[in-house]
Amino acid sequence: MRRTALAVGLALLGLIWGGPLISTWRGSFASHMLAHMGVVALAAPLIAIGLSNYSRSWRIPGWAPIIASLVELAVVWAWHMPEMRLLAETSTFVTAIEQAMFLVAGLLVWIACLHQPPHDMRPAAAGAFGLLFTSIHMTLLGALLSLSPRPLYGEGTVTCFGLELSANQDQALGGVLMLLVGAVVYLAGALWLFARLLREPPAISTGHP
Template sequence: MNKRPLLLFLLVLAALALIALLAGDQSFTRHMLIHMGVVVLAAPFLALSLIGTRYERMRADRIMTPITASLVELVTVWFWHMPALRRLADGSTFITALELSSFLAAGTLLWLACLGTRQAGTAPRLAGVIGLLLTSMHMTLLGALLTLSPRPLYGGGTVTCFGLTLSAADDQALGGVVMLLIGAAAYLAGGVALLAGLLKDENVTGTSATTMAGADLGNEHQDAPERDRARKSLTLKPSRVHAGASAPATLARGR
């Protein structure tokens, strides 16, 4: 197991615990900050620490592809943001822990499926790009819906977030902005980074192939004079033999 990403994962968990203590208990913005910290910081660090270990090999590649993992992430995120589930989680520490655990599991599975394709062929790496971009798209959609909703979906009245008093509508809109700026942007950046690596490797491969083809063509040009000399020598040898064979016949006719 890679120790540095694992250490970063633990530091992120400590920071999220601090946010949970400092922010208001019923604030949706607080919930969204913790949610985004889990899926775009803790989950990728945990995934990086698992790459190359037996835990990565336990993943069924044919079943849990990057695109499938993205769909699992989509269902998990949208499920827990249903108003009824959100109210249930706000009123129970156990349900909140279950919610965050499912976020961490789905996020780690997604990042592991996508980042694990970095040393694979073109098709798996492209699937990793698509998986992260799809996740960015559904995060963008949910964040926009939360921000632009004409009414609060998660309670009413006022809430306190980091000492600020916000209306339920403003708190929800701010939480949606957090999802847009952190969640959607992080998955987009991950997808673009994977795509850039893929295009770079394809360019290097194409350049190497062109160089090898040029070298082979140059060798053919260098060998051409030698082949011409060989053909000329083969052409001259039968002529000499024919000339040598016809000399006795000429002498015989002279006699």
């Protein structure tokens, strides 16, 4: 299963980076967002699961999920500033840096949050909090983008998925994609870890006072 997850995650990266999302449709914010969510919310967790046999032996501190989620917060919000978005739209080199940072940030979060040493549930609690926090800030950003009364990224019309959209429609669609994919996937991961915490029986001490 882990090998399959790794293979699917890498194949998904190839489709995202080699397809029209960041080439033919690179001027579309919705296309950018679909690529972004595909990298951090689909490919990254699959790759993290695929690497879990190796990462299980890594010494990952208990606070790592919190730090990783803060790193992703900084990366995501920085690259969605209008000036940074314009740079990525107009430069293939900057787009490559952007996508690489999305992947690294996503892997940091998922590897840290899914790292579950045997007989220790504290990492699951930290991981659940890290994923929940990430879901919250993606929900906030997605809502801001969807509900903004004016376009933040360019003017005029763009072509995305074969459709011609106004800048405001394109931005709103991008925000909805962030809500439907990113926020939901991270929330699902957090709920899975919370459920694991609830299923785990409490440790019973066998020592004597």
